[in-house]
Amino acid sequence: MSLQTIKKFKLGYAPENWEGLSKYLVSKGFTQKELVEAGLAAKSPRGSGVYDLFRGRVMFPVFDMQNRVVGFSARVLGTEKVAKYINTPQTPIYNKSF
Numbered sequence: 318m319s320l321q322t323i324k325k326f327k328l329g330y331a332p333e334n335w336e337g338l339s340k341y342l343v344s345k346g347f348t349q350k351e352l353v354e355a356g357l358a359a360k361s362p363r364g365s366g367v368y369d370l371f372r373g374r375v376m377f378p379v380f381d382m383q384n385r386v387v388g389f390s391a392r393v394l395g396t397e398k399v400a401k402y403i404n405t406p407q408t409p410i411y412n413k414s415f
Contacts, residue, residue, distance in 0.1 A: 326377070331391060333373035336366070356388060356405040371403065379405065387411045 318328070331338070339358045343349065349367045352358035358367040374391035381387045388405030407413050 327386075329376035329378070331369070331371040331374050331376055335368045335372065338369045338371070339367050354408060356408045356411065370406075374403070379411070381410075 322328070339349070339352055342352055342357070349358065349360075352367055353360060357370060359370055360366075361368055371389060371391045373395075374393050377390045377392075378386045379388040379390060388408070388411040390402065390404045392402050393399055404413070405411050
């Protein structure tokens, strides 16, 4: 994709890291609970921490009618045996049925 396309559609990339975004946002004052509620992280089944939902994927923002980002759709790069596409789960600001 061209840089012009990336900028026009505000595309991004989530690195292949289990806790990169979560650790960064917690260092900026967000709680793990807020990250889970926002659909950016999930509770770890092995403890009290969280892990990033979006990893190793091109990120497509989902906008509301006021042009605010309310969620994401993401596509994996490569041929790993994981879901090709994942989307932000239902959150207080993102209703998947609309």
